[in-house]
Amino acid sequence: MTVTHPKGFKASGVAAGLKTSGNPDVALVVNDGPDYTAAAVFTGNRVKAAPVLWSQQVLKGGVIRAVVLNSGGANACTGSQGFRDTHATAEHTASVLRSARKLMIGPGDIAVCSTGLIGELLPMGKLLPGVNAAVKALSADGGPRAAEAIMTTDTVAKNAVAQRDGWSVGGIAKGAGMLAPALATMLVVITTDASADNETLDAALRAATRVTFDRIDADGCMSTNDTVLLLASGASDRQPTLAELTAAVTEVCHDLAQQLIADAEGATKHIAIEVAGAASEADAVQVGRSIAGNNLVKTAFFGNDPNWGRILAAVGTTSAAFEPDRIDVAINGVWVCKNGAAAEDRTKVDLSGRDVKVVVNLREGEMSATIWTTDLSHAYVHENSAYSS
Amino acid sequence: MTVTHPKGFKASGVAAGLKTSGNPDVALVVNDGPDYTAAAVFTGNRVKAAPVLWSQQVLKGGVIRAVVLNSGGANACTGSQGFRDTHATAEHTASVLRSARKLMIGPGDIAVCSTGLIGELLPMGKLLPGVNAAVKALSADGGPRAAEAIMTTDTVAKNAVAQRDGWSVGGIAKGAGMLAPALATMLVVITTDASADNETLDAALRAATRVTFDRIDADGCMSTNDTVLLLASGASDRQPTLAELTAAVTEVCHDLAQQLIADAEGATKHIAIEVAGAASEADAVQVGRSIAGNNLVKTAFFGNDPNWGRILAAVGTTSAAFEPDRIDVAINGVWVCKNGAAAEDRTKVDLSGRDVKVVVNLREGEMSATIWTTDLSHAYVHENSAYSS
Missing domain, CATH: 3.10.20.340 (ArgJ beta chain, C-terminal domain)
Known part of the structure; x- marks a missing residue:
């Protein structure tokens, strides 16, 4: 039912103290391969948060090995210090994954997502120890805890899966306010154990978001942080056609999009x-x-x-x-x-x-x-x- | 302070029973000349109410002798019957003005404005007797009563004037919800006793609305009925330059626009x-x-x-x-x-x-x-x- 349903993925969610409530606020999703192909869609807002600018660069490298996400702060409109903080988060995550899990991984393999209040710097003194804890907590059934750790004003965690014969697609999402066309305000991580190259993943993801996330609108407001990531591990050793993959990714995106609308801030309809x-x-x-x-x-x-x-x-x-x-x-x-x-x-x-x-x-x-x-x-x-x- | 401040205009506002509250709901503004030049700006909404379609035709004739306005019903999305009702309202108003005030006036000289709920036919059995009463009540100081009769969810009537040496511009307005760029939802009648041809009036009105009514936005919603009319009587025998006229019309439009925002539905700021x-x-x-x-x-x-x-x-x-x-x-x-x-x-x-x-x-x-x-x-x-x- 979540990002750890497809084979080859581990995830975790921990409380690092970014949220005053003490609820989980740092999440990690790691792709254990053998493939590390990926695709992504980012906010159309021209004011982009530092993690969006960072993850766009990571995607150009063609490989995403892990995604580190935090709630409790959007790291948007935070200037050059905000970007340095995102960079430091990726560096730190890579370093901890290298030492703890013997992964050959660099900061350029790590996407970063943040959500919360715009305009304030992240408390790095809390976030980086949170990353340590998140790496320690990684598990093959950690998806639901990752989904919890990215919640802001969401009242329920959002998970979804599309099961196929021998392979699957799973996803987690957050999003409650600032839901608008050209991406609702949301963070979404989708995983699959199918084998697919970056071009195929990109085509499947764009076709899916065009008819799902791009067609929900809670309040007409477009966020600075919207990110939808699709990571493929190839661990199933199956290679669906583009049409098959698109259908499965669309199913997960549709499911998550409906969960976002159902839980939109203050909605009664x-x-x-x-x-x-x-x-x-x-x-x-x-x-x-x-x-x-x-x-x-x-x-x-x-x-x-x-x-x-x-x-x-x-x-x-x-x-x-x-x-x-x-x-x-x-x-x-x-x-x-x-x-x-x-x-x-x-x-x-x-x-x-x-x-x-x-x-x-x-x-x-x-x-x-x-x-x-x-x-x-x-x-x-x-x-x-x-x-x- | 109102449409009857400039010389050559009479106005009235009466209760015809269109509003269940029993408040005034039919207004009339008559230009007694000697000139009957006019200009107008209408809603940019492609779904236009019957009175908008009617008044657009009237304007093409180049003369507006009177404006009959009603609250308590927008006569929008009312099909061909709605248009026939607007036509009948203009016919009836012309007929009563002819017999009661000996004016040589036809339905094609009369602009019609309506405001209220979309999608319902007007109760013509109440509106037409209301026109009779409005003609009877016409007076040289009736502007404020006309302003009252066009109120919907407005909490105060809106009147404005710009006094110049020997001539003036006056206006009334209603508008509370559906205020958006490219015309707030509103009805506005502006009068002047300056002498100006239709081209000059049109240039002055468009320059004025562009920086006033087109720059207010209460809820982003564009109405089906927005109308701004400018009527010139020439009764002052003054002929201001285009710049002078534009400045005075802009002053009245700005004043009314600020009154609209100040009284927008539910606003606390x-x-x-x-x-x-x-x-x-x-x-x-x-x-x-x-x-x-x-x-x-x-x-x-x-x-x-x-x-x-x-x-x-x-x-x-x-x-x-x-x-x-x-x-x-x-x-x-x-x-x-x-x-x-x-x-x-x-x-x-x-x-x-x-x-x-x-x-x-x-x-x-x-x-x-x-x-x-x-x-x-x-x-x-x-x-x-x-x-x-």
């Missing part, structure tokens, strides 16, 4: 917005994102109000192909809007449950896409106003 | 975001809007948290020219961020008052722009979830 009848997939995605990002739509769902007029107003801000007087909208199966005007009685819509399904039919073509989002609740305002994060 | 050192004005506006539209920034201000990291993350989502490690940010005069990293102690920032001033210096050039916005509060969530609007 899990909303799927299917845009059908679009002239292109890009149009469908654009319209879905516009609806998902609209505060008036999101507050209406929080209030159990099937306010389709706000949905049409959100569609109207896009450049997608549509005619206002041809759009149909269904909310939980009731076609409240046909041809851009009121149709079935809106009081028929049952919004008492957590799951909401919106279908918007643009009636312009055959393409469709689904965007998942949440409502905008008092709890969201509370969580994001009462605490710095 | 009035936030000015000045983006300086930009390579272009467009860059400055783009960065300002990105910050103003960011829910994490807005909730932080609601919580009195000078969270400059969220501001940098919002800057990072733009395509403006900047280097992450050169950006400076001040909040209420304290430079909490220099060169993209922490600088002065954030605890020095006093956010206890209602007014917040953010300065973001991109250090790329000489251009600047200010965007005004609000915080995201519990009251915003409450107002937009508890009531359909």
Whole structure:
């Protein structure tokens, strides 16, 4: 059910005191090979945290042997000292892995991920001893503890697996606020014991994130730290086709993305917005994102109000192909809007449950896409106003 | 202080029963000439309410003799019946003005504005008698009553005037939610007794709205009904230059825009975001809007948290020219961020008052722009979830 499900991986999660709560805050995932191929997708935000800049460089080397992750501090907007701290973290992790586990490993083989408050330096005096403890705690069933150690305002740890015949893909994720298109704010580590070269992994990962993490949006805010890593050990000795690998990676990404939306800060609704009848997939995605990002739509769902007029107003801000007087909208199966005007009685819509399904039919073509989002609740305002994060 | 301050205008506001509260809900502004020149700016939303489509046609005729406005219903997403209702409203208003005031006036001279819930037909059986009452109530000091009759969730009526030597510009506005760039959700009627042709009025109005209404953003949502009308009576017999007229219209638009932000739904902060050192004005506006539209920034201000990291993350989502490690940010005069990293102690920032001033210096050039916005509060969530609007 996690990153240590595929063969060839060990993981751990320990408490190093970065979080004032005393909860686990340093995680480590190590690839024991025989392969060390990897792919990654990083935040589209131009203000990138130091660990993102570091991991982008590591990826260019073509090999990722280990990932060290911390919660309790994003190490973003921390200037050159922040970058030196990330470098020191990778150096230290490599050094401890070399001496403790006899691995031939350098800092350039180690990806680093951080999450937490932006703008503050990490307490290196706590983090580095935490790395020592994390190396000591490494185990073949340590995935769930790694998942716990990367939680911030998450209320549950996120793990997933896709089992295939003789090989598998596993993953862990964190993410609760700052979930937006072009990567939700999140850290994700995905592992597989399949054998695949970097190009194949990259193609599979990009195809998977495009229809999963890139299609969730909790609050429209794009983070400085988003990272999705895919590590392959080749320990299964199986070499799936690109299509097979893509399907399995997509399954894990979809599972984790839905867990992120389900646990998004303050959410009381899990909303799927299917845009059908679009002239292109890009149009469908654009319209879905516009609806998902609209505060008036999101507050209406929080209030159990099937306010389709706000949905049409959100569609109207896009450049997608549509005619206002041809759009149909269904909310939980009731076609409240046909041809851009009121149709079935809106009081028929049952919004008492957590799951909401919106279908918007643009009636312009055959393409469709689904965007998942949440409502905008008092709890969201509370969580994001009462605490710095 | 209002649309009836300039000579040549009468106005009224009456209760026709469109609002369940019994508050005034039908307003009328009549231009008694001798000129009937006009200009207008309409919503950029592609889903346009029937009255917007109607008024766009009226404007093409080059003359606006009167504006009839109603709250209690937006007449948006109401199909062909909605358009027929708007047409009937203009016909009826013209007919009553002809018989009651002997004006040579047709429906094509009358702009129509509506605001309220999207997706429901207007109760014409109440609206048309309301027009009769509004015509009867017309007076040379009726501007404030017209301003009251267009309120929705506004808590105060908005009036403004710019007095010049021998001529003036006056205005009324409504708008509380759905305030966004490319027109806040609002209805605005501006009058002047200056003499100006349609081209001059159009140039003055566009220059004014570009730096006022287009630079406020309460919740990022663009409405289906936004309309800003400028009517000139020529009754002062003065013909200001374009620059003079633009300055006076801008003064009234700025005053009304600040009133809109001050009264935005659930706002507890009035936030000015000045983006300086930009390579272009467009860059400055783009960065300002990105910050103003960011829910994490807005909730932080609601919580009195000078969270400059969220501001940098919002800057990072733009395509403006900047280097992450050169950006400076001040909040209420304290430079909490220099060169993209922490600088002065954030605890020095006093956010206890209602007014917040953010300065973001991109250090790329000489251009600047200010965007005004609000915080995201519990009251915003409450107002937009508890009531359909």
